[in-house]
Amino acid sequence: MPDQDRVVKATASMEQRVDAIQSALDERGLEASKGVAELGYLAQEVWTPKNGARVVAKAWVDPEFRGRLLANGRAAIEEFGLTMPKHHRHLVVLENTPKVQNVICCTLCSCTAFTIIGLPPDWYKDLEYRSRVVRESRTVLKEMGLDLDPGVEIRVWDTTADTRYMVLPERPPGTAGWSEERLAEIVTRDSMIGVARL
């Protein structure tokens, strides 16, 4: 009798594993392929940083909106018709100033306010960012191209619960009189994560 425990099977490729799950769920009538098509579209075309960029631009030009956004982020974004998943019950908007740089992370997994600032970039989910940004934030930011003046205080926000965070970057100089639409075009996902200034 061969020893079953000693039979080593080669691990299936990622494509084969994904296809195995999807086809098995489809065969049970769960319509996974249909659901996946819709969710894939949302993830790539709808939940993009352009949503957050519109919110930031509005906050720059409309002080009353800015006040509402800082007081209750989730309610304020609904003014744009933007939504968050049910389990994200709270959106905290973190305002940068000349003396304060906010930066967000998730050391335990890779949580973000993805419907607003877009799905996280690859580096945000990597072990390097997750392990180091809470402990050596100034060096990590510098390595990423953000060399902050020593007088700037860094505040790191670890997304350990289902409260979601978004950084409100400072409006850059030289943009006086710009329209909201034009301002929205210069707001990047990295600035809303807090690893870049505009």
Added chain:
Amino acid sequence: MDGMHDMGGRQGFGRVRFTHDAKAFHEEWEVLANSLYAFAVRRGIFNMDEYRHAIERMEPRHYLAASYYERSLTSLATLLVEKGVLSRDEIERRAGGAFPLAGPSAPGRTNAPDREQFAPGDRVRVKADCFPGHTRMPGYIRGKCGVVVSESPAYPFPDAHAHGVEAQDEPTYDVRFRSEELWPNSSEPALVHVGVFESYLERAPE
């Protein structure tokens, strides 16, 4: 659990592989893996805490070597098998090879019986508590003191919600810690804010 996923403050990792406008997805299977787990959550097959816990339960060497979306798919497959939706034999047969899954879960727990409410400005301490199930207390704040900055709406208690245990929803507090106190003599000065569930906290000693 003190799992490999608890990355905050671990040393030895190098530079962040940062590029401007980095992509969220690089391959089509990644889009599918992400959508499949989200689909299962939408269908109510499992919740987000169960999903996160099944990632944490991956064998540590598998966790470290896997990409983000491989971890996602491993959690999805593990939960589908554990909940009896699919069998491991079937998915391995369909995949044409081994399909590594996460390890077993420890029992969950309900809210702490002695939890108390806090207000902004209160000085609190994270209980020196080691729980082998799902928890959202990163190891680097265990036993550490900080100041409450704000309170969130009530959320399902992860230590229960990942394990099918009954519990009351409870708020988290944004607690402000100083990096120099989290890692004495071995960190750069910064404020580190963590969303901490009420059950994990106690009033700091005077």
